[in-house]
Amino acid sequence: MRLELTVNGRPHSADDVWEGESLLYVLRERLGLPGSKNACEQGECGSCTVRMDGDLVCACLVAAGQAEGAEIRTVEGMADPDGQLAPLQAAFVEAGAVQCGFCTPGLLLAAEELLERVPRPADADIREALSGNLCRCTGYENILDAVRLAATRTPDAPAPTRTSGLTPERRP
Amino acid sequence: MGVVPPPAGLTQRAGAGQGTEGGVGTSPQRPDGVLKVTGEFAYSSDLWHQDMLWGHTLRSPHAHAEIRAIDISEALTVPGVHCVLTHADLPAATHYGLEFQDQPVLAVDRVRYQGEPVALVAADHPETARRAAERIRVDYVPLPVVHDEASATAPEAPVLHPDRDDHHAEHVPHPNVVHVQPVVSGDVEAARAEAEVVVRGSYTVGMQDQAFLGPESGLAVPAEDGGVDLYVATQWLHVDQRQLAPVLGLPPERVRLTLAGVGGAFGAREDLSMQAHACLLALRADRPVKMVYNRYESFFGHVHRHPARLTYEHGATRDGRLVYVTGRIVLDGGAYASSSPAVVGNAASLGVGPYRVPHVAMEAVGLYTNNPPCGAMRGFGAVQACFAYEAQMDKLAAALGLDPVELRQRNALSQGTALPTGQRVDAPAPVAELLRLVKARPLPPERPWEALDGGGLPTVDLRALPGGLANTTHGEGVVRGVGYAVGIKNVGFSEGFDDYSTARVRLAVTAGEPQVTVHTAMAEVGQGGVTVHAQIARTELGVGQVSILPADTRVGSAGSTSASRQTYMTGGAVRNTCVAVRAEVLRLGRERFADQHPGWSDAELRLSDGAVLAEDGTVLAGLAEVLGDTAIDLELEFRHRPTEPFDRVTGQGFGHVQYSFCAHRAVVDVDVELGLVKVVELAAAQDVGRAINPQAVRGQIHGGSTQGLGLAVLEEILVGPDGTIRNPSFTDYLIPTILDTPPMPVDVLELADPHAPYGLRGVGEAPTLSATPAIVAAIRQATGLDLTRVPVRPEHLARG
Numbered sequence: 001m002r003l004e005l006t007v008n009g010r011p012h013s014a015d016d017v018w019e020g021e022s023l024l025y026v027l028r029e030r031l032g033l034p035g036s037k038n039a040c041e042q043g044e045c046g047s048c049t050v051r052m053d054g055d056l057v058c059a060c061l062v063a064a065g066q067a068e069g070a071e072i073r074t075v076e077g078m079a080d081p082d083g084q085l086a087p088l089q090a091a092f093v094e095a096g097a098v099q100c101g102f103c104t105p106g107l108l109l110a111a112e113e114l115l116e117r118v119p120r121p122a123d124a125d126i127r128e129a130l131s132g133n134l135c136r137c138t139g140y141e142n143i144l145d146a147v148r149l150a151a152t153r154t155p156d157a158p159a160p161t162r163t164s165g166l167t168p169e170r171r172p
Numbered sequence: 173m174g175v176v177p178p179p180a181g182l183t184q185r186a187g188a189g190q191g192t193e194g195g196v197g198t199s200p201q202r203p204d205g206v207l208k209v210t211g212e213f214a215y216s217s218d219l220w221h222q223d224m225l226w227g228h229t230l231r232s233p234h235a236h237a238e239i240r241a242i243d244i245s246e247a248l249t250v251p252g253v254h255c256v257l258t259h260a261d262l263p264a265a266t267h268y269g270l271e272f273q274d275q276p277v278l279a280v281d282r283v284r285y286q287g288e289p290v291a292l293v294a295a296d297h298p299e300t301a302r303r304a305a306e307r308i309r310v311d312y313v314p315l316p317v318v319h320d321e322a323s324a325t326a327p328e329a330p331v332l333h334p335d336r337d338d339h340h341a342e343h344v345p346h347p348n349v350v351h352v353q354p355v356v357s358g359d360v361e362a363a364r365a366e367a368e369v370v371v372r373g374s375y376t377v378g379m380q381d382q383a384f385l386g387p388e389s390g391l392a393v394p395a396e397d398g399g400v401d402l403y404v405a406t407q408w409l410h411v412d413q414r415q416l417a418p419v420l421g422l423p424p425e426r427v428r429l430t431l432a433g434v435g436g437a438f439g440a441r442e443d444l445s446m447q448a449h450a451c452l453l454a455l456r457a458d459r460p461v462k463m464v465y466n467r468y469e470s471f472f473g474h475v476h477r478h479p480a481r482l483t484y485e486h487g488a489t490r491d492g493r494l495v496y497v498t499g500r501i502v503l504d505g506g507a508y509a510s511s512s513p514a515v516v517g518n519a520a521s522l523g524v525g526p527y528r529v530p531h532v533a534m535e536a537v538g539l540y541t542n543n544p545p546c547g548a549m550r551g552f553g554a555v556q557a558c559f560a561y562e563a564q565m566d567k568l569a570a571a572l573g574l575d576p577v578e579l580r581q582r583n584a585l586s587q588g589t590a591l592p593t594g595q596r597v598d599a600p601a602p603v604a605e606l607l608r609l610v611k612a613r614p615l616p617p618e619r620p621w622e623a624l625d626g627g628g629l630p631t632v633d634l635r636a637l638p639g640g641l642a643n644t645t646h647g648e649g650v651v652r653g654v655g656y657a658v659g660i661k662n663v664g665f666s667e668g669f670d671d672y673s674t675a676r677v678r679l680a681v682t683a684g685e686p687q688v689t690v691h692t693a694m695a696e697v698g699q700g701g702v703t704v705h706a707q708i709a710r711t712e713l714g715v716g717q718v719s720i721l722p723a724d725t726r727v728g729s730a731g732s733t734s735a736s737r738q739t740y741m742t743g744g745a746v747r748n749t750c751v752a753v754r755a756e757v758l759r760l761g762r763e764r765f766a767d768q769h770p771g772w773s774d775a776e777l778r779l780s781d782g783a784v785l786a787e788d789g790t791v792l793a794g795l796a797e798v799l800g801d802t803a804i805d806l807e808l809e810f811r812h813r814p815t816e817p818f819d820r821v822t823g824q825g826f827g828h829v830q831y832s833f834c835a836h837r838a839v840v841d842v843d844v845e846l847g848l849v850k851v852v853e854l855a856a857a858q859d860v861g862r863a864i865n866p867q868a869v870r871g872q873i874h875g876g877s878t879q880g881l882g883l884a885v886l887e888e889i890l891v892g893p894d895g896t897i898r899n900p901s902f903t904d905y906l907i908p909t910i911l912d913t914p915p916m917p918v919d920v921l922e923l924a925d926p927h928a929p930y931g932l933r934g935v936g937e938a939p940t941l942s943a944t945p946a947i948v949a950a951i952r953q954a955t956g957l958d959l960t961r962v963p964v965r966p967e968h969l970a971r972g
């Protein structure tokens with residue numbers, strides 16, 4: 001089949017896509033965008049996290065056909081076209097949140113989505129939001145630091161309708 | 173040729189006008205950091221060539237079987253298939269291995285573990301290759317499996333390697349024993365009479381997986397000279413080359429390797445995985461071949477941490493002095509030797525831990541079984557021992573009515589102590605001090621889930637409770653425990669291994685400015701070695717701009733990125749080479765300027781901020797002036813002081829070059845009704861000798877501690893009695909998420925090791941040792957249960 005979609009604001013199309021292929025395979029192998037990583041291809045590690053029409057998805061679990069007409073955002077779209085890093089990207093480098101870096105693209109997109117919803121997240125919010133992204137190297141402390149650092153540099157967004165989605169439960 | 177290159181040379185500038193900032197002792201940003209956050213860093217699974225084929229491996233479904241016949245004819249008819257290979261197609265050597273060449277490249281007439289490679293396919297789409305492999309018919313006759321010490325060493329047990337001719341073969345009690353290492357000192361029999369309190373225990377450590385995120389992958393490109401260029405994620409380019417050349421039937425210089433981006437390693441990339449297979453397919457098909465394992469295959473494609481059974485007896489006096497320790501450690505090495513002999517040596521020689529023990533009788537045994545092959549993983553034989561000896565120390569403390577930290581401190585080794593191997597610790601060994609540091613930290617608040625909301629009403633934050641948002645408890649039945657542990661790990665390769673590394677350093681003027689280029693074969697697997705090399709070059713040569721060339725086999729071996737050795741070894745090689753380059757710069761300067769400037773005759777000239785400085789700090793000349801068009805380019809090797817093998821009978825010998833120490837305090841909350849554990853805090857203290865890059869040091873301690881946490885409560889490859897893996901996926905093999913991982917405060921000591929470059933001490937492994945027993949000690953304290961195996965699972969904890 002022929003697949004048309006927008007990736008990082010640019011229209012793309014791919015021919016002869018086999019119906020069993022995932023969005024991840026299409027991005028990596030057909031569109032030449034290997035920034036999204038493949039570590040489990042089972043929806044467990046978050047290395048392939050991209051945003052599809054704004055929502056976080058595991059690209060390995062999205063069938064290529066489901067992405068027809070969708071707006072996809074990958075790590076390749078985060079920095080300015082002139083190479084200026086997004087605040088989150090800079091914070092990850094500064095905080096030492098990148099070791100092997102294989103988890104980094106997925107974490108960046110998950111953290112970006114969090115900061116849009118919750119510009120001043122508590123640690124518990126960050127942990128909850130990033131719990132779908134495995135990192136085997138860093139022990140997560142520096143990743144927390146990076147998100148905290150980026151949050152201090154992110155202008156306050158208008159009050160979000162849904163805060164963390166995790167209101168503490170009132171004791172009866 | 174449309175090959176997507178592996179990571180390009182990494183250049184980092186310290187910053188205009190900042191001179192040689194970014195040197196040793198600071199934390200400059202990683203030179204590959206920007207590439208990694210923008211998605212431009214090419215990992216081995218990202219490589220691409222316009223003509224490439226995809227390789228796939230057919231693996232054995234049986235843990236032990238005879239192969240009667242292999243029929244590839246049907247697979248060859250699948251459209252898109254370019255070639256299918258079995259053992260019959262191997263051009264030269266049929267076996268390989270790190271220590272013994274006991275592992276078939278492709279199974280010949282027998283498979284010895286589930287997942288053993290049997291045949292290979294190259295096709296134009298990965299799915300085509302996979303489907304074609306399914307059409308290969310293999311006629312297996314299952315054989316009985318051996319799966320533990322009793323079954324492997326029974327008189328009638330099937331012998332897994334009947335033709336073994338390795339140097340341990342004639343010394344082992346049974347051919348299914350890879351290696352035995354005793355360590356005997358003092359007189360345990362006599363000491364038994366002296367001991368007033370004796371504790372005994374048996375312990376089990378499950379099979380842990382390295383679970384690096386970047387899958388085994390690489391691209392093999394046939395070359396015009398009949399050789400092959402392999403771009404691959406590995407830990408040691410030259411040992412891959414050494415094993416590949418005989419298998420491919422090529423001279424080593426025609427098997428060229430370049431490091432592609434590595435997504436973590438932790439020991440699992442020390443052995444070959446797809447390297448030989450991709451090269452064989454590429455040479456046969458005469459096309460580039462890419463191979464990428466998926467996660468399922470990855471669980472079969474690399475060696476794991478040795479599962480272990482350990483039996484210990486500790487005897488002490490009433491006042492808490494260790495009198496003797498006996499121990500036996502049985503490590504299951506699986507079907508092939510890999511690095512089992514060295515793991516056995518480590519477990520035996522580090523088996524009593526960082527303690528002074530006058531009388532010792534240890535023995536470590538490595539087995540051949542039909543379980544998955546085991547080899548290197550962070551902590552390498554010291555992890556298993558640490559879990560057991562630290563449990564024993566707690567048991568002993570309880571029997572003596574002593575505080576567990578106090579007991580450890582009373583017996584802690586220090587500089588000058590003789591180890592059970594007879595080797596004296598000849599560098600600082602602040603074991604008691606590390607324990608003091610973790611103990612002195614304020615404890616985290618009790619019942620962290622209880623909070624007051626904005627209106628002052630009490631609320632429960634489920635996220636802070638065991639079970640989290642699963643809403644399993646509101647705090648009823650949750651009890652807290654605190655536990656301590658400390659461990660000892662060797663740094664570098666031991667037992668007489670000729671451990672060395674090579675660095676090439678070039679200093680030249682580019683566009684009017686001095687620039688240093690560092691070329692080594694060190695595998696950057698995420699640990700940050702590339703950052704450290706640039707720091708060392710800046711410090712030694714006083715030049716801000718340092719380029720790190722891609723690692724490849726065009727420069728001498730760097731040895732393995734393992735055993736916490738790379739900053740010591742390749743860092744040492746970079747330093748030595750820079751020192752030689754500096755001497756050459758000064759020689760050149762004297763030659764060119766001595767007449768004009770008498771200052772050049774000073775003995776103590778320095779390089780700093782791109783200039784040559786006299787002792788008093790006067791600038792004699794800019795480096796650009798001194799060098800002119802001359803480029804200084806040197807390649808040197810660095811060796812650590814020699815070690816020696818342990819005596820086969822007594823285990824005596826100067827076996828390890830350096831030791832590193834880390835202590836942990838774990839705080840846990842346990843829901844004793846459901847058996848759920850929440851690790852609340854995991855504090856660490858480690859002596860690193862010298863923190864070359866403090867941020868990277870902390871990152872290593874965090875990462876290592878987290879893997880120890882995984883072994884304590886989550887991670888285990890479940891192997892059935894038939895030798896098959898039950899959970900080869902990230903759905904069922906659980907590694908810690910950010911929710912499972914607590915805050916991890918770290919104290920770093922810097923007590924210089926006089927024998928090491930800059931006084932540094934390898935960092936990466938020690939934190940993995942003590943995190944596990946500290947957490948289990950905390951769970952024991954919370955529950956009162958006598959937990960003897962890791963990982964601890966809910967069914968071990970839930971009451972009644």
Ligand code: FES
Nearest residue numbers: 040041043046060
């Ligand atoms: S690769 Fe998609 S979640 Fe792991």
Ligand code: FES
Nearest residue numbers: 100101135136137
């Ligand atoms: S940095 Fe290696 S997996 Fe996160």
